[in-house]
Amino acid sequence: MEATHDGPGGGAARWVELAEVDNIRDLGGLPVLGGGRTRHGVVFRASTLQDATAGDVELLLGRYRLRTVVDLRGPDEAAREGHGLLADTAVRRVSLPVRRVQALVTDAVPAVRGEGGEAGEAGDAGEAADDTAGFYEGLLDGSGASLVDAARIVADTEQHAVVFHCAVGKDRTGVLAALLLDAVGVPADAIAADYALTAQRVVRIRERLARLPSYRDLPAVEHHYMASKPQVMHHFLDTLRTRHGGAGRWLRERGLTGAELGRLKDVLVAGPES
Structure with a gap:
């Protein structure tokens, strides 16, 4: 596999190497403010799982003890693309769509703005970051019930290990990952570094998705919607904190007790001695 930097969101051990799933990693091993790190083997973030081979499924159920898959795709998207071999297992599948208030097809494949421009022509880096972070804010605003239910699943040890995924494993998945990690005290630099790791796999992610009906209009790799730059996640987290007081408060205001x-903190955070 590609070398993974050992920054606050890095660590080669976090990648799960599967034959036909390109972007899956453990959310364990990240630093927590006040001491400790997130636990390994509890929750994983992923790109779409529908191409997983029999060997991939065996590894997920065996070594990683997968019990629950949280599907963040839209209902139509999930119905078109399916669940692959995981549909024939005892793994619990939960549909919790993450989308904007007025859901659009482009919540699965973000629209390329402008007319006649080449992919990547999206203004300066600051504008691109603002645009993508604004898309994430729209997902947050439209998906309160789904995101709270996902947090409840992660907090329930009977459902571990949990994998949550969308298509690329970056946008809808990135919003949920950011909420979970911010809620338990992972610092912004580590959340942003974890988000940025998808860039290591983006070429092969896009090559796979472009073969599937739902994602034929996926932007080119060079376009900012396919990027996973840390400043985008920093912008999103800044907005989450200034508008809502952080993920913990956001979740509480939408029904999480x-x-x-x-329990979410107990489940996800291991003490310094662990």
Whole structure:
């Protein structure tokens, strides 16, 4: 595999190497403010799982003890693309679509703005970051119930290990990952570094998705919607904190109880000695 930097969101051990799933990694091993790190083997973020081979499925169920898949795709998208071999297992599949208030097809494949421009012509880097972060804010605003339910699943040890995924494993998946990690005290630099790791796999992710009906209009790799630059996640987290007081408060205001938030922290955070 590609070398993974050992920054705050890095660590080669976090990648799960599967034959036909391109972007899956453990959210364990990230630093937590006040000490400790996130636990390994509890929750994983991923790109679409529908191409997983029999060997991939065996590895997920065996070594990684997968019990629950949280599908962040839209219902129509999931119906078209399916669940592959995982549909024939005892793994629990939960549909929790992450989309904007007025859901659009482009919530699965973000639209390329402008007319007649080549992919990548999206203004300066600051504008691109603002545009993508704004898209994420729209997903946050339209998906309160789904995101709270996903946090409840992660907080429930009976459902571990949990994998949540969308298509690329960057946007809808990135919003949920950011919420979970911010809620338990992972610093912004580490969340942004984790988000940025998708860039290591983006070429092969796009090559795979472009063969599937739902993603034929996926932007070129060079376009900013296919990038996973850390400043985009920093912008999103800044907005989450200034508008909502952070992920913990956002989740509480949408129905997660204090006890559930406490369990989420207990489940995801290991002490310094662990």
